[in-house]
Every structure is written in structure tokens, then in C-alpha cells.
Amino acid sequence: MSQLENKVFDSKVTRRDLIKVFGASAVAATGLFGASKNAFAKSAPHVVVLGGGVGGSTFAKYLRFADPDVKITIIEQFPEYITCLRSNDVIVGYHTLDELTFNLDTIKSKYNVNVVIDKVIGADFDKRTVQTAKGHTLSYDKLVVSPGIDFKFEDYEGHSKELAETKIFHGYKAGPQTLALRQQLLSVPKGGTAIIAPPQNPFRCPPGPYERASFFAEYFQKHNPTAKVIVLDPKDRFTKDGPFKKAWERLYGYKTDNSLIEWVSGSEGGRVLSVDGDNLSVETMAGTFKADMINIIPNQRAGKLAQKLGLTDASGWCPIKRESMESQIQPGVYVLGDSSIADAMPKSGYSANSQAKVCARAVADTLRGNELGKAIYSNVCYSLAGENYGVSIAAIYEVRDGLIQPKGKSAGVSPITDKPAQPILEAVYQKNWQREFVKDVFS
Amino acid sequence: MKQSMKLNTLLAAFSLMAATSAQAEPQMATGGAMAWQCAPCHGTNGQEFVEAMPPLAGMPAKQFIDAMIAYREGTRAAIIMDRVARGFTDDEIKAMAAWFEKQPVKQWENTSLTESLEAQAAAEATGGQE
Ligand SMILES: Cc1cc2nc3c(=O)[nH]c(=O)nc-3n(C[C@H](O)[C@H](O)[C@H](O)COP(=O)(O)OP(=O)(O)OC[C@H]3O[C@@H](n4cnc5c(N)ncnc54)[C@H](O)[C@@H]3O)c2cc1C
Numbered sequence: 159m160s161q162l163e164n165k166v167f168d169s170k171v172t173r174r175d176l177i178k179v180f181g182a183s184a185v186a187a188t189g190l191f192g193a194s195k196n197a198f199a200k201s202a203p204h205v206v207v208l209g210g211g212v213g214g215s216t217f218a219k220y221l222r223f224a225d226p227d228v229k230i231t232i233i234e235q236f237p238e239y240i241t242c243l244r245s246n247d248v249i250v251g252y253h254t255l256d257e258l259t260f261n262l263d264t265i266k267s268k269y270n271v272n273v274v275i276d277k278v279i280g281a282d283f284d285k286r287t288v289q290t291a292k293g294h295t296l297s298y299d300k301l302v303v304s305p306g307i308d309f310k311f312e313d314y315e316g317h318s319k320e321l322a323e324t325k326i327f328h329g330y331k332a333g334p335q336t337l338a339l340r341q342q343l344l345s346v347p348k349g350g351t352a353i354i355a356p357p358q359n360p361f362r363c364p365p366g367p368y369e370r371a372s373f374f375a376e377y378f379q380k381h382n383p384t385a386k387v388i389v390l391d392p393k394d395r396f397t398k399d400g401p402f403k404k405a406w407e408r409l410y411g412y413k414t415d416n417s418l419i420e421w422v423s424g425s426e427g428g429r430v431l432s433v434d435g436d437n438l439s440v441e442t443m444a445g446t447f448k449a450d451m452i453n454i455i456p457n458q459r460a461g462k463l464a465q466k467l468g469l470t471d472a473s474g475w476c477p478i479k480r481e482s483m484e485s486q487i488q489p490g491v492y493v494l495g496d497s498s499i500a501d502a503m504p505k506s507g508y509s510a511n512s513q514a515k516v517c518a519r520a521v522a523d524t525l526r527g528n529e530l531g532k533a534i535y536s537n538v539c540y541s542l543a544g545e546n547y548g549v550s551i552a553a554i555y556e557v558r559d560g561l562i563q564p565k566g567k568s569a570g571v572s573p574i575t576d577k578p579a580q581p582i583l584e585a586v587y588q589k590n591w592q593r594e595f596v597k598d599v600f601s
Numbered sequence: 602m603k604q605s606m607k608l609n610t611l612l613a614a615f616s617l618m619a620a621t622s623a624q625a626e627p628q629m630a631t632g633g634a635m636a637w638q639c640a641p642c643h644g645t646n647g648q649e650f651v652e653a654m655p656p657l658a659g660m661p662a663k664q665f666i667d668a669m670i671a672y673r674e675g676t677r678a679a680i681i682m683d684r685v686a687r688g689f690t691d692d693e694i695k696a697m698a699a700w701f702e703k704q705p706v707k708q709w710e711n712t713s714l715t716e717s718l719e720a721q722a723a724a725e726a727t728g729g730q731e
Pocket residue numbers: 208209210211212213214233234235236239241242243244245246276277278279304305306307329330331362363366461463494495496497505506507508509510538539540
């Protein structure tokens with residue numbers, strides 16, 4: 159056990175130590191360590207969470223609901239978390255990054271969670287320990303991993319991590335990438351072209367590239383009406399493509415000669431094969447496209463940490479048991495969010511939040527020696543096809559025939575109707591959802 | 602410390618319940634497990650009182666049940682709740698209703714952890730029955 163851990167959990171800790179680790183408000187609020195009478199008994203199990211993003215933070219909060227006495231530690235590499243949710247808005251100026259920036263302070267103080275800002279570099283599953291970059295070793299009883307995604311730059315000739323940091327930005331992890339895309343969009347000359355190249359399935363936020371394309375078109379319509387966005391897609395279908403394309407027709411002249419958006423499908427040769435950063439051009443099956451900005455959203459796999467810990471299979475993602483999110487590869491280790499293989503569930507923040515809650519109950523039940531309850535998952539993805547035009551997809555999920563599948567007749571996308579209120583209300587709900595969602599995750 | 606004792610009794614009841622219900626393969630998720638899934642729109646434990654989506658905490662069970670069934674059967678106009686409601690059976694809707702009815706009628710940010718744990722344990726202890 160490291161010093162760090164002793165300081166937090168040793169039964170001999172002083173009140174001053176508690177305040178140091180958990181903050182005065184936490185200690186004052188409960189007068190105790192956990193939420194019930196047992197002030198984190200020395201025997202209380204320790205659950206360590208790697209990654210304090212959507213999955214990790216939700217998990218810690220809800221595990222506290224499911225078990226007031228368990229010791230919980232989150233190890234997160236960055237002191238602040240910028241949500242990808244609504245980061246497309248930042249590119250076109252509907253939001254600022256500041257409004258999307260959160261931290262784990264409330265998770266720490268309100269839910270008595272030990273938060274360590276450090277990078278996880280390895281784990282020893284036999285000894286049940288994890289190692290951090292600053293040299294700490296923490297032991298755990300259960301380990302939960304929610305590290306997000308990693309990009310496969312190697313799928314595109316000429317692409318690299320370096321090029322993605324200097325010229326061909328992805329904007330699929332929010333922060334400097336988002337601002338760089340904004341800068342490029344604002345610099346597209348009159349009548350210029352922006353290319354967006356979405357990835358192959360499966361990938362984080364399936365509607366993300368198409369929401370982004372919509373926003374670019376809306377931006378051009380207002381500020382640069384002869385410019386246009388070309389979507390070069392390796393796929394023939396994409397999520398909510400019905401309602402998205404209807405919105406493009408209604409808003410951006412899609413399918414007309416003056417359309418602000420052109421979408422090149424996989425069968426039409428839309429897949430990007432290579433990129434030339436100096437000449438700002440891409441090679442596809444359909445030929446060469448030159449542009450004033452190129453946004454390649456690369457193919458993806460589970461977060462680097464999940465790969466490093468050996469939690470991935472040949473697909474590059476992490477196989478899990480559907481009732482609990484426990485790894486099929488390492489017992490006692492759970493994988494949440496984008497990194498996991500969750501069958502019909504999309505890789506969304508909503509899904510990561512949903513899975514975290516199922517997992518919290520499963521971990522609490524397992525630690526108590528109880529049978530697992532029945533798992534129930536959900537997802538709602540609201541996207542904007544314009545600032546005041548929303549489209550959504552929703553489903554409740556259950557485990558059936560060993561897979562996570564839509565339950566009842568819940569799965570569906572926004573109906574295409576002539577009711578003008580539908581897309582407007584969906585846009586209102588989307589904004590409502592975003593404000594509410596981050597509260598459920600971080601406070 | 603009075604609160605703490607109450608909480609402990611409730612928690613003990615909860616564990617016991619979980620243990621007894623564990624004997625047979627569970628047929629459906631618990632009211633609490635389902636209710637947690639509503640949080641991204643309706644607030645943690647349904648305790649969001651300042652947004653467009655209605656708060657669910659403290660909603661009379663009958664009101665919740667009637668609304669969900671009407672959404673599911675298509676007799677109440679909806680933007681997305683029709684799709685969501687089609688994922689739940691009558692029994693599941695009743696269990697969620699009983700659970701939400703027991704949550705504090707109070708903005709989540711102003712609810713202490715202890716207060717919420719008590720409410721959640723009390724709701725679980727009903728076993729989803731009104
Ligand atoms: C443009 C865009 C828009 C989106 N919009 C929506 C939306 O509207 N709705 C929606 O539901 N979803 C949306 N998403 C998807 C959503 O952001 C992700 O699905 C979600 O963040 C996944 O959660 P996660 O916990 O798997 O990963 P993340 O939230 O990425 O969290 C991973 C965390 O792990 C940390 N980490 C990684 N490695 C280490 C390490 N070695 N040591 C310590 N910490 C580590 C990271 O720093 C990070 O904080 C959007 C995504 C994008 C790109």
C-alpha cells in the first residue's frame with residue numbers, strides 16, 4: 159500500500175487528514191467518512207475507478223448510492239474535464255469551452271470519493287494494484303475502467319498524431335482541438351470548401367459528424383453563403399439519416415444545385431484513403447478532393463489505457479458481461495463507456511452514464527455477495543441539425559439472448575412530420591438535456 | 602445521529618430484501634434501477650425542478666402511471682416520451698412510480714447525501730409496491 163492510500167483509508171487517520179483529502183465540507187457535512195455509521199471500516203472494500211470522465215464520474219456517484227460504506231477512489235489524469243457534448247456548438251460559436259468545463263470537486267465532497275489527479279500507467283491484476291505516473295501504487299478490490307477512445311491514424315495514408323495536432327484536426331476530444339477547428343472554419347475563404355470525413359462504425363457519438371456538418375452549413379449560410387461542406391463518408395447509412403437529410407433539405411437546400419451540404423456515401427467512393435496535409439487534399443475512391451479545411455474524424459478503438467491493460471479483444475474494443483459490465487477478460491475489472499462492447503447501445507455519453515449505473519449496482523451486489531439484479535440500460539441522443547432544429551434517437555435496453563438489445567418497442571428516431579413544433583421542441587429538449595446531464599454526471 | 606440510525610435500519614431492510622429477492626432469477630429490474638435511467642433528462646432521482654422536462658420526484662404514483670401508459674399507447678402527444686414508454690411493461694411502470702413518489706420534492710443540489718440515501722432506501726424497501 160502506498161503512502162497516499164494509507165493517508166486516505168487508514169483507520170488511524172486524523173480529522174485533519176480527512177479534511178486534507180476530502181475537503182472540509184465533506185467531513186463537516188457527515189461527521190463521518192462514509193454515509194452511514196461505519197467510518198470506512200478498515201475492512202471496507204476499495205473500488206478504484208480509472209478515468210473521471212462521463213462513465214467514471216457517474217459510476218463513483220452512483221456506487222455511493224448503492225453502497226454508503228465502500229471506499230471509492232477515482233484516478234483521472236486531468237484536473238478539468240471538457241465535455242464533448244455540445245463541443246460542436248463551440249466550433250460555430252453557440253457555446254464557449256468554459257461553459258463545457260467541469261471538475262470532480264462535488265463528486266469528492268458530496269459523495270466522499272477520493273480523487274487523485276494522476277495518469278494511470280499500469281495494473282497488476284494478480285496483486286490487484288494500479289500504478290500511476292507520479293509513482294503511486296494503489297490496491298483495489300474492484301477496478302472500473304472508463305478511458306474513452308483512441309484514434310487509428312494509421313488507417314489513412316499520410317495521417318499521423320502529429321498532423322492531427324497541427325493541421326488535420328479531429329475535434330473528437332474536446333479542448334484545443336475544438337478551438338483549432340473553429341479557427342479553421344472562420345478562415346474558410348468566400349466560396350471555399352470544408353471537408354468532414356466521418357469514421358467507420360463503431361465510433362464515439364455516431365451523430366456527431368452529421369451534427370457538425372449541419373452546423374458548418376448553418377454557419378456558411380449566415381457568413382459565407384457560397385462556401386460548402388462536403389461529407390466524405392465510408393458508410394452508406396448513418397444514425398438518424400432520415401431526419402438529418404430531411405432537415406438538410408429544409409434548411410440547407412440539400413439535393414439542389416445550391417446545396418450547402420454534399421454527402422458522398424461509401425458506395426459513391428466517399429471513403430478517405432489518404433491525406434496530404436501540405437496541399438490540403440484527400441484521396442478517396444471517388445477521386446481527389448481539395449479543400450480549405452479538412453476534418454478527418456479517424457476510425458477508433460478503445461482508449462489507450464484499456465489496450466495497455468489488455469482489456470481489448472481483436473476488434474480493438476473491450477468485451478464485457480452484459481449484466482454487469484464486468485470484463486470478459488479480467489474478472490473483478492469492469493469496463494464502461496466508449497471502450498466497451500455494448501452491442502446495440504451507441505457510444506454516447508448517455509450510454510456511458512447508463513452503463514455506470516448498472517455497473518454500480520452490480521459491483522455493490524457482488525461485494526455484498528448478493529445475486530445481481532436485472533440490468534436495464536437506456537440511451538437518448540439529441541442532435542441539432544441547426545441551432546433551433548433537433549433530431550433524436552432513443553431506446554431502453556435489456557439483456558436478451560446474451561446481448562444488450564432494445565426493450566419492447568422503444569427504439570426509434572424522430573418521426574418526420576409536418577408539425578413545425580417537433581424539431582423546435584427537440585432542440586429545446588436537447589439544450590435542457592445537456593444542462594441536466596452534466597449535473598447527473600458531475601454533481 | 603438520529604438520521605444515521607434511521608438510515609441504517611433502512612439500509613439493513615434493503616440488504617435483506619436484496620438477499621431474499623435474490624433467490625429466484627429476477628424478472629425485472631428494480632424500481633430504483635429503472636428510475637436512475639431517467640436522470641439525464643429529469644434530474645438525479647427525478648429532482649430537477651427548473652427545466653423543461655417535468656420533475657418526477659414526489660409525483661403521485663397514479664399520475665406517473667397514467668402518463669406513462671398514455672405515452673406508450675399513443676393517446677398523449679409526445680416528442681420522445683412515446684418511444685421511451687414503449688420500453689416498459691405495466692409492472693415496471695408501477696415500480697418506477699412507487700420509487701419516484703418517495704423521493705424528496707427538492708432540487709437535487711439542495712439535497713444532502715444522507716437525505717437522499719434515506720429516501721432511496723425507503724423507496725427500495727417498498728419493493729415497488731404502492
Ligand atoms: C463532438 C461530440 C459530441 C458529442 N455529443 C454527445 C451528446 O450530445 N450526447 C451524448 O450522450 N454523447 C455525446 N458525445 C459522446 C460522449 O462524449 C462520449 O460517449 C463519452 O464521453 C464517453 O464517456 P467515457 O467515460 O467512455 O469517456 P470520457 O468521457 O472520454 O472519459 C475518459 C476519461 O478517462 C481519462 N483517462 C484516460 N486515460 C487515462 C489514464 N491513463 N489515466 C487517468 N485518466 C485517464 C480521460 O482523461 C477522461 O477524462 C459526443 C462526443 C463528441 C466527440
